[in-house]
Amino acid sequence: MLELTSLTAGYHGGTVLHGLDAEVPAGGVHAVVGHNGAGKTTLVHAVAGLLRPGSGTVRLDGTDVTGWPPHRVAHAGIGLVPQGRRVFGSLTVAEHLLLAHRPRRRAGAVGGEWGIGRVLDLLPRLGERRGHRGGELSGGEQQMLALARALLGSPRVLLLDEPTEGLAPGLTRQVHALVGTLAAEGLAVLLVSPSPESAAACADTVTVLTSGRVTARFDGAEVRADQAALREALALAPLRAEG
Template sequence: MLNVRDLHAGYGATPILFGVSLEVREGEAVALLGKNGMGKTTLMKAVMGFLRPWSGRVEFQGAGITGLTPHEIARRGVGLVPENRRIFPGLTVRENLELGLSAVRGRSAGLRRDRLTEVFRHFPRLAERIDQPGRTLSGGEQQMLAIGRVMMAGARIILMDEPTQGLAPAMVRHIREMIRELGRLGVTVLLVEQNARMALNVCDRGYIMEKGVIVFEGPARELRESPVTREKLGV
């Protein structure tokens, strides 16, 4: 479904990704693990079109998306829940969610209603806060809002960049269940996480990135048991 091949990218003249290849198949949840500063967010940005790759290729559902704009990539069904959950603090919950629809062609009142209903079914807390500004939400609620926004866009794959960062344990469990639920809904997930234990509990497979290179990959069970995981991630 998502295929990244030999991707090189960086900032200015500084290379950060040195030929990254990875694959996420339809219906899978895949973890991308690695210590801080290894290039995980840079990879998300390059896949999503926020950063133009220097070379290599990104394919989604069999078609090349390398070099397309973030908007075009979102239109094709790729959703990003960015690091530090960038919601719009001055907009209400409803307005934040409806922004997700801007990537949808031919959006109708019916579609808007159906998608909102779907998001609220998963996150009843957002429904209770529908007219509150984003800034009044707790960290966990903001994370729900960020996930809800890509659900509004009808994403077929969701890239999540450290969704549990800074959240209390109860909220981490909530996000974990949400990722499981996305799997049941047939949404494919690429999950970047510092919380390797949690990620390997919900994901089918995983990759470990070190200094812009994938150094290990395998089924989640294998990564859970491998000494390499401990060595590379310090967990």
């Protein structure tokens, strides 16, 4: 389980994220949705160790990992799929996978070890493109490659920063299906997105973040049945933040 308590973070002395509380259980998907500038990427970076929190705690299965450097956070079991994919244009898919694969002796890897063969079974298109360079891949293929890199660390928690950004509707649905598959494997998934549709598609819990503060929280199944309350919360969020 990933547990965030009173988490505060920011840049250059300014505060972006204000006292956020959230939990992501093993096998669960927690979506954080908000407009651009709401603090979503700041949240992901604080959890991944790319940004040191100002206060509060990040706990992974009860272990306090707050402020750990990124490599220690990753080794502890938190994997990141960053916004924008960030693949290397000159490296082939096969080279990306070889560089990312780090066999873990860590106890408790969810669903067992994620090796290259297992990742390619999940993402067969990458197997077809193994000899192609990152710069030759489509946006959807780059997203699959970014996801594969994270899985090759055998994480217990997966952080997805706007994973469907710029993707066609069909590819977006494929990403959502993959998120569901990974949760069924026992991973805890924290997904951030500006899109209520993305949040509603696969989440068990949906949190609305506005100006770095939680302004609403919904059950995912209820949101899938009717998005009106979530859309209203997003529409009213800027007014609440100013008040």
